Amino acid sequence: MIDETDESLNKSSLVFGNFAVLVVFVLLVGGVYLWVSKKNKTGQQVFPAGVNYLSPKGDEAKKPVLLYDFAKLAESSDWVTYKGKIYPFSFQYPKVLTPLTFPNDRSDAVTFKVNELSPEQSLLFTVETISSRDKNLVGKPEEFAKNYWKFFSGLKALNKITKITNEKGMTGYQATYVVKGKNAITSDNYFFVVEGDDEILLHIGDIFPTEGKAVLNRLVNSLEYKK
Known part of the structure; x- marks a missing residue:
């Protein structure tokens, strides 16, 4: 004859044991996720487009790979006009x-492949909407x-x-700006005013x-900039 009390206790122990294992598993996975997230964020720095070629001092300087004869390009008569899409x-x-x-880029960004970086990391031109950065700086x-x-x-x-x-x-x-954690200065950033529009600046x-x-x-x- 089966002892129903013992069977009930065994089932309760089994359920409790499974629940405990599940809790430990969830805590373990959660802990690993938080650790990885924190690790990924540590040291991750965001730079504005166009500060890719820094002006470091001493041994930090690295000679970029030249993709064009820029001296000839500067003197060339074969230049054309680019017009904004927005x-x-x-x-x-x-x-x-x-x-x-x-x-679908609202900043009307455009760039050229003139260095070894990807275009997304090396934007030449964007239209800065000031209020999207800080509404107190409009105008x-x-x-x-x-x-x-x-x-x-x-x-x-x-x-x-x-x-x-x-x-x-x-x-x-x-x-130009100072780079965090390095003895370096960014390349030049240009901000041009659009007459009659306090909301935007043209950034190169x-x-x-x-x-x-x-x-x-x-x-x-x-x-x-012609309206």
């Missing part, structure tokens, strides 16, 4: 370069440029800012190696 900006660039854009382009570093975890301070005017009469600011980041500075300067000086 905003009415335009600038000139060497015809040999292929504009790279991104589907304050200089303050926006000064504080731009605060929007990126990889930067720690403003290095230098200068008021500029390009050859098309557009005014704005040229700025220097994605070119040092040898391509003349190409960048010519491109920056050709930037226009």
Whole structure:
């Protein structure tokens, strides 16, 4: 004859044992997930597009792979005009370069493959919507440029800012920033004001190696915004 009391106790013990194993498993998986998440976030730094070629001091400097003869490109007469798909900006660039854009991108970003980085990591041009960064900086382009570093975890301070005017009469600011954790300064960032629109700034980041500075300067000086 089967003892129903013993059978009931055995079933209860089995259920409790299975539940305990399940709890331990969940805690173990959860612990591993949190550890991995924390580890992945540690040391992960975000940089604005266009600060890929830093200006490090001493042994930190690395010579980039040159994809073009930038001296010849700067002097070439074979330049063409790129026009924004959303905003009415335009600038000139060497015809040999292929504009790279991104589907459904509200910032109207465009770049060129002029270094070894992926296009997503090396944006040349974006339209910055100021309120999406900090609504308190709308209508304050200089303050926006000064504080731009605060929007990126990889930067720690403003290095230098200068008021500029390009050859098309557009005014704005040229700025560099200090990289967090390194004795390095970012490449130049240009912020151009759009007359009559306090909400946006035209941002150009220097994605070119040092040898391509003349190409960048010519491109920056050709930037226009016509409504």
